[in-house]
Amino acid sequence: MSEVHPDAAAAGRAAQLRELLNHHAHLYYVLDAPELPDAEYDRLFQELQALESAHPELLTPDSPTQRVIGRVLDGFTPVRHAVPMLSIRTETDTTAGGAEAFDARVRRELELDADAPPVEYSAELKFDGLAISLRYEQGVLLRAATRGDGETGEDVTQNIRTIGQIPLRLTGEGTRIAVLEVRGEVYMRRDDFEALNERQRARGDKTFVNPRNAAAGAVRQLDPAIARQRPLSFFAYGLGELSGWTPPPTHGGVLDALAGMGLPVCADRAVLQGAQGLVNFHQAIAARRDELPFDIDGVVYKVNSLELQRRLGFVTREPRWAVAHKYPAQEQVTRLQGIEVQVGRTGKLTPVAKLEPVFVGGTTVSNATLHNVFELRRKGVRVGDQVIVRRAGDVIPEVVGRIPGPRASYVPNFRMPRECPVCASAVLREKGGMDHRCSGGIFCPAQRKQAILHFAGRRAMDIEGLGDKLVDQLVDGAIVQSLPGLYKLGVARLAALERMADKSAQNLVAALEKSKSTTLARFLYALGIRQVGETTAKDLARHFGRLDALMQASVEQLLQVRDVGPIVAQAIHDFFAQPHNREVVEQLRAAGLHWEEHEGAAADDAPKPLSGKTLVLTGTLPSLSRDQAKDLIEAAGGKVSGSVSKKTHYVVAGEEAGSKLDKARELGVAVLDEAGLLALLQGGG
Numbered sequence: 001m002s003e004v005h006p007d008a009a010a011a012g013r014a015a016q017l018r019e020l021l022n023h024h025a026h027l028y029y030v031l032d033a034p035e036l037p038d039a040e041y042d043r044l045f046q047e048l049q050a051l052e053s054a055h056p057e058l059l060t061p062d063s064p065t066q067r068v069i070g071r072v073l074d075g076f077t078p079v080r081h082a083v084p085m086l087s088i089r090t091e092t093d094t095t096a097g098g099a100e101a102f103d104a105r106v107r108r109e110l111e112l113d114a115d116a117p118p119v120e121y122s123a124e125l126k127f128d129g130l131a132i133s134l135r136y137e138q139g140v141l142l143r144a145a146t147r148g149d150g151e152t153g154e155d156v157t158q159n160i161r162t163i164g165q166i167p168l169r170l171t172g173e174g175t176r177i178a179v180l181e182v183r184g185e186v187y188m189r190r191d192d193f194e195a196l197n198e199r200q201r202a203r204g205d206k207t208f209v210n211p212r213n214a215a216a217g218a219v220r221q222l223d224p225a226i227a228r229q230r231p232l233s234f235f236a237y238g239l240g241e242l243s244g245w246t247p248p249p250t251h252g253g254v255l256d257a258l259a260g261m262g263l264p265v266c267a268d269r270a271v272l273q274g275a276q277g278l279v280n281f282h283q284a285i286a287a288r289r290d291e292l293p294f295d296i297d298g299v300v301y302k303v304n305s306l307e308l309q310r311r312l313g314f315v316t317r318e319p320r321w322a323v324a325h326k327y328p329a330q331e332q333v334t335r336l337q338g339i340e341v342q343v344g345r346t347g348k349l350t351p352v353a354k355l356e357p358v359f360v361g362g363t364t365v366s367n368a369t370l371h372n373v374f375e376l377r378r379k380g381v382r383v384g385d386q387v388i389v390r391r392a393g394d395v396i397p398e399v400v401g402r403i404p405g406p407r408a409s410y411v412p413n414f415r416m417p418r419e420c421p422v423c424a425s426a427v428l429r430e431k432g433g434m435d436h437r438c439s440g441g442i443f444c445p446a447q448r449k450q451a452i453l454h455f456a457g458r459r460a461m462d463i464e465g466l467g468d469k470l471v472d473q474l475v476d477g478a479i480v481q482s483l484p485g486l487y488k489l490g491v492a493r494l495a496a497l498e499r500m501a502d503k504s505a506q507n508l509v510a511a512l513e514k515s516k517s518t519t520l521a522r523f524l525y526a527l528g529i530r531q532v533g534e535t536t537a538k539d540l541a542r543h544f545g546r547l548d549a550l551m552q553a554s555v556e557q558l559l560q561v562r563d564v565g566p567i568v569a570q571a572i573h574d575f576f577a578q579p580h581n582r583e584v585v586e587q588l589r590a591a592g593l594h595w596e597e598h599e600g601a602a603a604d605d606a607p608k609p610l611s612g613k614t615l616v617l618t619g620t621l622p623s624l625s626r627d628q629a630k631d632l633i634e635a636a637g638g639k640v641s642g643s644v645s646k647k648t649h650y651v652v653a654g655e656e657a658g659s660k661l662d663k664a665r666e667l668g669v670a671v672l673d674e675a676g677l678l679a680l681l682q683g684g685g
Helices: 008-030 038-054 096-109 172-176 190-202 211-219 224-228 251-260 274-291 306-312 373-379 445-456 468-476 483-488 491-495 502-515 520-526 534-544 547-551 566-577 579-590 626-635 659-667 674-681
Strands: 078-080 089-091 120-127 130-137 140-146 152-154 179-187 233-243 270-273 296-303 322-326 330-343 348-360 363-369 386-391 398-402 427-429 436-438 614-618 639-641 650-653 670-672
Touching: 008 038, 008 566, 089 096, 096 274, 096 296, 096 322, 120 251, 120 274, 120 322, 130 211, 130 233, 140 152, 172 251, 179 211, 190 211, 211 224, 233 251, 251 306, 270 274, 274 296, 296 306, 330 398, 348 386, 363 386, 363 398, 373 398, 445 468, 445 483, 483 579, 491 502, 520 534, 520 547, 534 547, 547 566, 547 579, 566 579, 614 626, 614 659, 626 639, 626 674, 650 659, 650 674, 659 670, 670 674
Parallel strands: 089 322, 614 639, 614 650, 650 670
Antiparallel strands: 078 152, 120 270, 120 296, 130 140, 130 179, 179 233, 296 322, 330 348, 330 386, 348 363, 348 436, 386 398, 427 436
């Protein structure tokens, strides 16, 4: 029996957090339809940062902590930012301690002792809108782009030109600058937002949830005429690419210069000295927050000196010289009328509070998340209670707790259902875990889209052409109701769908046919079994050899597989214990999916060149892609990790190798090039 990995719980939680954060960042940045309060997103983000800091081996290149989240939408031309539009760190300690902590970090990074003079800062408001980059050449507005993923945004020039506050031509010295990229925020004033909703109601049209969503939706309209009907405003707050201009030496000076060129810059800004100056600014704006003509959720502090900003630099996705300091979320009291359970795209069951409608955070709220049953119990909330609802500028608020006091009669504790309310599959909870999940997986309609997209992924069945929008049409139109249904699709049916033609349909049908010949490891990974990633799928395939042997395996037998602990073993066993999952598997085999099988793991017992070795890949190799190198290492019995530690045996470094190479040298880990890796794979190491 294999040992339980000491960090199994941390690894599971990190994977869960990455899934949650990516999902909610997609809703917020890409779809403009957030479901999670800023405060809750920040809490999850910081929890993931803490986990990755405590367990460097859990850090993955696709972690939300490693990049700015977002994606260019269909219908807009992609724009590559010459200077990335990065986000800044959020300080969620809403007390004076948040400002003091930022100042202490800056002083520590600058190696200032206690006797050194205070650092000078520029303080501004944190607007609740949509980040935009304006490109001026010789003073003329040529292009406007959204943040996107920070590296690539969307060309929204025609919509931005409808905003009267944004000059089409700069004034003063702005006319002489070869290239000036201005970064700022498009937002909607509260009075303009209320007037817009009044017009919507008068026409019988849908009203908007909040100013931020209304502004973001206007900027991203494909029809500029619609954008022109929505009253938008703009504030400039920084710079991107520059050519032909030497900016002032301070950030405050840059803002003054932009204002002199005719760009709107918020007057609620100040140049301050040290931590106390930041604290005073934060408190002063908090006292005026409700009087401001637009929504904010905090203030922003930046080191004022541009030279000091350059010295401080960046850490991964954020500048060290800036921070957003938030305010406490807004709260109201209402009555909890009932609790319903929603099933998410990944099978997670979430209790949702049905509230007596209450106006909080700028909108009327009737639903709020209760997160999970353990959080619900911790807060002592029961149906009929007076509860505190917090809304932090987003659509779905949260229930913070109940107002203390005796209940008129006994009310039982809420219990999670034993069966999924969507598909009636068993509801399971991992031992020691907080979340309940539907075991239906590939069978459950609530999880159908996610299951199909995962199944079609490049590292799974690799069905090229089966993307988000097509899956939406197939599922929403009840054309495909399970994974086997994909293999019944014909050219004529596909060609009739939106944005599909005969050639696209033929290509997809060909890709589906090609995917039928696969490997057992890919097939297992494609099924989306909880806790089973690519590496575990390969280990399972090597160990059992045949799918039927795996499907019939007991938990004890599963524990014999390398790196499979109790949680993973139970998840695999539970998946194949469900009759509907086994039926889907059999239907896929009947549809023609096949792979080479062998009898058990005898071949696995033979010594392999990299058995028991952990390798880390960094940089670009001359002839091998990252995926190819990983496959070769795993086939040779090795394990590929995302971070370098004392347990790492080799680091394989190519061109433009980064911090992992530095870490390897610091720890004395052996470094190989591609030729060295290939020699090692042949047993020459």
